[in-house]
Amino acid sequence: MDRVDFQAAARLFHYWCPVLLGWSVSEVVGRATGLPISSVGRGVLLMAIWAAYSFDRLIDPTPQELSRGLTKVLWTGFVAGGTGFLILLPRLPAGTL
DSSP, X not given: OOHHHHXXXXXXXXXXXXXXXXXXXXXXXXXHHOXXXXXXXXXXXXXHHHHHHHHHHHHSSOGGGSOHHHHHHHHHHHHHHHHHHHHHGGGSOGGGO
C-alpha cells in the first residue's frame, strides 16, 4: 500500500471514529441506568453520527485535501447514514422522542 492510500485510510478512520464513540456512549448510558439499550435507538444514533460526520468532512476541507476515492467514500457514508437514519427514525418507540 503506498503512502497516499495509507493517509486516506487513516483520515477515514479518524473521520468515522465518532461512530465508535457513539457506540461506547450508548453502552455506558445503558449500564449506568440499568435500562436495556434499544437497538433501534442505537441504530438511529449511530446512523445520524455517521451521516453528520461524513457530511462535515465533505464541506470542511478544501477540495485538494480529499482524494477522489475518499470523497466518494464520504458521500457514500453520508447517503447511507442519512438513509439508515430516516428508515429507523419512525421505528423508535413513541416514548423515546
